[in-house]
Amino acid sequence: MARKEKADVVIxxxxxxxxxxxxxxxxxGKKVVVLEQGPDWKLTDLISSDFWGRRIxxxxxxxxxxxxNPYGYSYQSGWGVGGAALHYFANFPRLLxxxxxIKSEHNRALDWPIAYRDVAPFYDKxxxxxxxxxxxxxxxxxxxxxxxYPMPPMKTFRNGDVWLKGCESAGIRMVPAAxxxxxxxxxxxxxxxYDGWCHVGCPIGALANPxxxxxxxxxxxxxxxxxxxxVTRVLTNAKGDKVIGVEYYDAKGEQQVLEAKAVVLAAWSxxxxxxxxxxxxxxxxxxxxxASGLLGKYMMAHFAxxxxxxxxxxxxxxxxxxxxxxxxxxxxxxxxxxGTFGSTYIVAGTALKTSDLGGFxxxxxxxxxxxxxxxxxxxxxxxxxxxxxxxxxxxxxxxxELASDKDEFGMPLGKIVHxxxxxxxxxxxxxxxxxxxxxxxxxxxxxWSGRGNMPTIHLMGGxxxxxxxxxxxxxxxxxxxxxxxxHVAGPGIFPTSGASNPTFTIFAxxxxxxxxxxxxxxxxxx
Amino acid sequence: MTSIExxxxxxxxxxxxxxxxxxxxxxxxxxGEARAQAVPLRALTAEQAQTLEALGETLxxxxxxxxxxxxxxxxxxxxxxxxxxxxxxxxxxxxxxxxYRAALGAVDKASQALNSGRGFxxxxxxxxxxxxxxxxxxxxxxxxxPAGPFVYFILRSDAVDxxxxxxxxxxxxxxxxxxxxPPVQRW
Ligand SMILES: Cc1cc2nc3c(=O)[nH]c(=O)nc-3n(C[C@H](O)[C@H](O)[C@H](O)COP(=O)(O)OP(=O)(O)OC[C@H]3O[C@@H](n4cnc5c(N)ncnc54)[C@H](O)[C@@H]3O)c2cc1C
Ligand code: SF4
Numbered sequence: 001m002a003r004k005e006k007a008d009v010v011i012x013x014x015x016x017x018x019x020x021x022x023x024x025x026x027x028x029g030k031k032v033v034v035l036e037q038g039p040d041w042k043l044t045d046l047i048s049s050d051f052w053g054r055r056i057x058x059x060x061x062x063x064x065x066x067x068x069n070p071y072g073y074s075y076q077s078g079w080g081v082g083g084a085a086l087h088y089f090a091n092f093p094r095l096l097x098x099x100x101x102i103k104s105e106h107n108r109a110l111d112w113p114i115a116y117r118d119v120a121p122f123y124d125k126x127x128x129x130x131x132x133x134x135x136x137x138x139x140x141x142x143x144x145x146x147x148x149y150p151m152p153p154m155k156t157f158r159n160g161d162v163w164l165k166g167c168e169s170a171g172i173r174m175v176p177a178a179x180x181x182x183x184x185x186x187x188x189x190x191x192x193x194y195d196g197w198c199h200v201g202c203p204i205g206a207l208a209n210p211x212x213x214x215x216x217x218x219x220x221x222x223x224x225x226x227x228x229x230x231v232t233r234v235l236t237n238a239k240g241d242k243v244i245g246v247e248y249y250d251a252k253g254e255q256q257v258l259e260a261k262a263v264v265l266a267a268w269s270x271x272x273x274x275x276x277x278x279x280x281x282x283x284x285x286x287x288x289x290x291a292s293g294l295l296g297k298y299m300m301a302h303f304a305x306x307x308x309x310x311x312x313x314x315x316x317x318x319x320x321x322x323x324x325x326x327x328x329x330x331x332x333x334x335x336x337x338x339g340t341f342g343s344t345y346i347v348a349g350t351a352l353k354t355s356d357l358g359g360f361x362x363x364x365x366x367x368x369x370x371x372x373x374x375x376x377x378x379x380x381x382x383x384x385x386x387x388x389x390x391x392x393x394x395x396x397x398x399x400x401e402l403a404s405d406k407d408e409f410g411m412p413l414g415k416i417v418h419x420x421x422x423x424x425x426x427x428x429x430x431x432x433x434x435x436x437x438x439x440x441x442x443x444x445x446x447x448w449s450g451r452g453n454m455p456t457i458h459l460m461g462g463x464x465x466x467x468x469x470x471x472x473x474x475x476x477x478x479x480x481x482x483x484x485x486x487h488v489a490g491p492g493i494f495p496t497s498g499a500s501n502p503t504f505t506i507f508a509x510x511x512x513x514x515x516x517x518x519x520x521x522x523x524x525x526x
Numbered sequence: 527m528t529s530i531e532x533x534x535x536x537x538x539x540x541x542x543x544x545x546x547x548x549x550x551x552x553x554x555x556x557x558g559e560a561r562a563q564a565v566p567l568r569a570l571t572a573e574q575a576q577t578l579e580a581l582g583e584t585l586x587x588x589x590x591x592x593x594x595x596x597x598x599x600x601x602x603x604x605x606x607x608x609x610x611x612x613x614x615x616x617x618x619x620x621x622x623x624x625x626y627r628a629a630l631g632a633v634d635k636a637s638q639a640l641n642s643g644r645g646f647x648x649x650x651x652x653x654x655x656x657x658x659x660x661x662x663x664x665x666x667x668x669x670x671x672p673a674g675p676f677v678y679f680i681l682r683s684d685a686v687d688x689x690x691x692x693x694x695x696x697x698x699x700x701x702x703x704x705x706x707x708p709p710v711q712r713w
Contacts, residue, residue: 044707046706046707047705047707047708047709048703048704048705048706048707048708048709049691049705049709050687050691051610051611051612051687051691052610052709054609054610054611054612054614054615055608055610057614057615058614058615059606059607059614060607062617062619062620065617070617072616072617073617074614074615074616074617074618075615075616075617193704195704195705195706196704197704197705197706202706203706203707204706318701318702318704353691354686354690354691354695354696354699354701355683355686355687355690355691356612356683356691357612357615357616359686359691360690361682361683361686361690362683365679365682366662368584368585368586368658368659368662368678368682369584369585369586369587369655369658370587372585372586373586373587376690376699377699380699380700380701
């Protein structure tokens with residue numbers, strides 16, 4: 001039997017975006033309940049091992065995957081308290097001014113309803129809240145001035161430094177990478193010790209995951225985080241103009257109703273539209289807040305062109321973080337590469353492990369047997385990688401929709417349909433070409449492109465922001481155009497993806513949206 | 527050690543080992559030890575195990591002794607949420623046993639068709655290498671089952687995990703493991 005409980009705000013998802021909303025709203029005295037489908041991970045669960053690290057990766061209802069470039073859902077999505085940000089690499093580049101106005105400047109894709117200057121103060125606030133290391137001054141060759149980062153750049157190692165010569169020869173200026181990690185102790189959290197286990201979670205709190213940042217703040221301010229609680233529907237009033245709570249299944253598998261004056265969907269780009277599509281009513285027949293028909297549309301992924309260089313001497317590739325040591329926006333202009341369209345964000349220098357998707361063995365997936373054995377020995381001393389992230393333009397055909405199969409709670413599974421277009425493929429190829437030229441100029445013994453299936457990294461779109469209900473699902477605060485007390489948070493609200501890793505922007509936009517919800521509470525809350 | 531590190535260490539120490547069942551009791555062993563002690567298999571048939579072991583050894587020398595079969599057998603017989611397999615992060619839909627049974631079946635069936643009834647484990651080392659090389663390139667004639675290159679990718683990852691992903695594997699390559707929270711038994 002459903003038990004009715006009341007909160008001021010219910011937040012669906014205890015990852016990057018949900019934790020920001022939880023902290024801001026709990027601090028204003030609201031009764032905040034965060035419902036999270038996965039386990040209640042603690043720092044002590046973060047075992048330093050590639051395969052033990054897979055325990056904190058996605059389980060639960062799968063997404064069905066279609067299209068020419070099926071989306072890499074199970075590697076990219078989060079599961080449990082902390083979300084994907086429990087094991088992200090904490091690269092913290094920001095979007096640049098040109099990301100916000102592609103339609104105006106190039107007559108293609110979409111404009112954001114806000115500009116860089118609207119987000120910039122929130123980048124600065126987030127940097128101070130969670131701790132970012134880097135050199136704002138060095139980055140300011142590409143962007144307007146802001147506040148300095150609260151910590152100096154991280155240490156670099158030979159596996160990063162060896163790329164500098166090659167980048168210089170290609171006219172690519174490298175600066176210290178901005179990362180959500182501690183180069184020095186910060187707010188009671190220790191400095192990084194450069195052991196490269198970030199990708200399976202940093203248990204000492206040197207990396208800004210939600211457990212040691214916003215979620216900790218939220219709990220301290222009284223927010224409740226309820227793990228193993230899977231939300232299946234958002235409930236609306238009879239008029240359909242307000243949400244009144246959510247339906248969820250608790251840890252015992254029993255259905256519950258949690259009433260709330262506002263609901264924040266922070267379950268990531270794929271799950272948010274799935275939930276909204278599954279919450280249709282007679283007033284919202286195509287899914288909640290979907291009068292535009294754009295709910296679930298414009299899904300976007302980044303793609304990476306990885307270039308490998310193998311040196312004979314020791315590049316200390318066991319040292320560093322899984323994030324980057326150097327970064328460059330020198331190919332960030334939308335038309336930087338002739339005959340292609342979209343930004344490129346370049347990083348170099350990362351600690352490598354032996355196994356898993358990014359490990360030594362997958363640098364040469366064609367090798368096996370004695371050849372692989374010999375390669376592993378050489379890789380252990382001399383292997384290093386340069387990565388160029390590329391931007392995919394929004395395409396309405398790339399979408400999330402409901403499938404006919406159901407999950408264990410009777411909720412239709414989601415389906416992600418995703419294909420890269422010719423522009424994306426051309427940019428991917430151009431970045432491989434340039435990567436190879438850079439690698440050759442490093443003086444490495446061997447260099448090669450890490451080609452395979454075109455990767456799908458991060459996931460943006462599906463609940464895009466815009467100026468009005470006919471061109472988007474939410475406004476720039478993440479508030480749905482049709483239901484004022486329903487917010488959507490996370491990369492799903494990006495109308496274009498940029499080439500920068502998304503989470504610094506996710507934190508910034510969530511902070512902006514949460515502060516707006518708190519400020520307008522009396523007029524908005526149901 | 528800070529208190530976080532100390533607590534982390536203690537919990538990791540109990541979580542890190544794999545629980546194999548020996549004589550009705552759960553014991554913590556590495557897959558290599560489980561193999562050496564002939565721990566009974568739970569999910570794979572003897573034939574499937576033989577094929578997997580031979581494939582593992584062809585893909586990554588040392589995988590047999592490191593216990594690839596016991597590792598996979600255990601991982602596909604526990605709830606998918608607890609599985610440590612690479613399969614988990616490349617969109618294979620659980621139960622993972624279905625994938626492994628289909629993959630191993632496809633390998634043996636194709637091998638038998640091409641080699642006068644001999645399964646993969648019965649081929650000589652050169653024959654096994656040639657077969658794997660063809661499978662990698664999706665060039666095995668009459669192949670039926672999950673795509674050959676994908677089977678290659680997954681089984682190779684498992685073999686890499688057991689040989690190179692362990693603390694012993696790092697030691698063999700001369701790389702400092704430097705764990706925050708070490709898995710127990712160097713696993
Ligand atoms: C391996 C990896 C490396 C990454 N590295 C970087 C990086 O270096 N830099 C960067 O900027 N970004 C990185 N990212 C991306 C980053 O982790 C995500 O962008 C970010 O976590 C997304 O935030 P979110 O709040 O939208 O989703 P999440 O943080 O994933 O949180 C969503 C939460 O919602 C929960 N949930 C889903 N459905 C339901 C439901 N129905 N009911 C209840 N709960 C639900 C999920 O379990 C999850 O915990 C990386 C991601 C991965 C996987
Ligand atoms: S390298 Fe630094 S941030 Fe990464 S896990 Fe280790 S201490 Fe944490």
